[in-house]
Amino acid sequence: MAGPKQDGKAGFVILIAHINMVLYSTSFWIQTGVMPYLSKRLGMDAIMFGNLQTTFAVIQLLGGPLFGRFGDLFGGRAALSLAYLSSGFAYLLMGLSTSVPLLFLSRLPTVFMHGMQAAQMIVTDLSSESERAGALGKLGLSYGVGMIIGSTTGGLLISNYGEPFAAYTAAAGCVLNTFVVMKYIPANTKPVIVTKENKSETAHSKSIFSVKEILRLLSIPGAASVLAIKTITGLPMGVFQSMFSVVAMDYFKLQAEHNGYLMAYIGVLQMVMQGLVVGWLTQRIAEKVLFLWSVLLISLVGLATALMTNIFQFCLICIPMSLGISAFYLITNSILTKIVPPTDTGAMLGLNMCAHSLIRSVSPTIGGFLFELYGFSSFGYMQFLVNLLVFFYILIRSPN
Structure with missing residues (x-):
């Protein structure tokens, strides 16, 4: 990005991405604390809990490439919003879960719950190649802050108000995060390079579901x-x-x-x-x-x-x-x-x-x-x- 004005704008967007990451991580670790207690209350044994974790991992495995293509085609704001709304919906369903099948169902929206990946896309777009590893590393620092806040807050919420309330709080954090994204993150953060080579690069399939x-x-x-x-x-x-x-x-x-x-x-x-x-x-x-x-x-x-x-x-x-x-x-x-x-x-x-x-x-x-x-x-x-x-x-x- 050229010029101090652009550099300053890029720095502000990266700052917002770090704030998003703290909120995203806080919500994620609140619901992480909810899961073992809620599953136990619903009568799940260790094997079934392991199956639940595997289900989550497989759904994320399927959603990763689709989410990445979505971000490339529709921009950073859309990608972050999709990640946070998917997370919020999953946490809402978790709070509403009164049976094991409902708890498994709450994992389905996590197919697009890729908040870290979306933030990495933003930082990658706005950082130079020489600074990229360090810039991506700082996202881990923000994630860690949210991890500490979320783990502590989640324990207090579960102890005092129960698992559903903690899950709803995590969902509310995701909704708040979405509002922040819509207000401050630009629709597209990728650098614009108008060349024949760039046109050929963007001339590929516009489909999200593209094996090619x-x-x-x-x-x-x-x-x-x-x-x-x-x-x-x-x-x-x-x-x-x-x-x-x-x-x-x-x-x-x-x-x-x-x-x-x-x-x-x-x-x-x-x-x-x-x-x-x-x-x-x-x-x-x-x-x-x-x-x-x-x-x-x-x-x-x-x-x-x-x-x-x-x-x-x-x-x-x-x-x-x-x-x-x-x-x-x-x-x-x-x-x-x-x-x-x-x-x-x-x-x-x-x-x-x-x-x-x-x-x-x-x-x-x-x-x-x-x-x-x-x-x-x-x-x-x-x-x-x-x-x-x-x-x-x-x-x-x-x-x-």
Whole structure:
């Protein structure tokens, strides 16, 4: 964007996107606190609750690419509004749920509940390539603020007013967010480049449900390999995260209160790493170098996790773990948005979110199997071996 006036306007829009992210995250974590208590009150057992979580992940997996195409075709304001209205509708249905089928039904609107993806689209459109990883990382900082506010507020609302009221509060937050978007976010935030090349880029199918467009993006050099690496590297971490509540109770023997403190500690670490440290590193080290070494760091963290014996050691391991994970995810997001034309960043971010949803879909099953047969240490060894292989693969493929 050219000129100080435009730069100032872009900065204001990014600020609004961060405010949106805090509100979105606050609402999401309020309803996250509602879900286990409401499902238990409705008589769901652990297996059925796992099926509910898998249903959510599969629906998100299907919606990611569609949402990305929607954002590319209709602009940032429409994408954010769709994400927040979908979230609000899902939370409203959750509050109205008086049976298990209704609770499952409340997951259907989440097909377009991609608030982080929409905010990433806005920030990608308005940031330069050299600052993109840091700009995307700061969204993680805003998300973390909402996570802390939402978790605390949700617990208080559930304790004092019940699960339905907390769910309605989350829905109201999404409606408020939509009003903010309609008031302050411009209809289109993508840069306008009038050239023959740009015209050819925008001359592709205008359909949201376009398999051809998805295949075209995957055929761009580097896109499929980065997405594959992201999925393979992220799977062991997803397995560990899916089983963390079980690990906290059965392995560390933590009470609910202490588990809350641990989650808050991890949340603060992620905020610092995503919002400050990774951006600082990308200004001094090439992204491809950080990409490679973040994979190695994640691998070594896996080995340390397998060998640890107490909660204090785990708290220490969380520091390099948060750094490695934050750097890896932010840099892959940045790389993926740079290898496609500006007109396709939303769709590419949608495919990127598919990788996360795919991991969430299969992780609980794999995690439960490994934990039952081989114990907690198997998560760490899996992370170590898988990511070590990925590290050598990247090193051999890209020696420079």
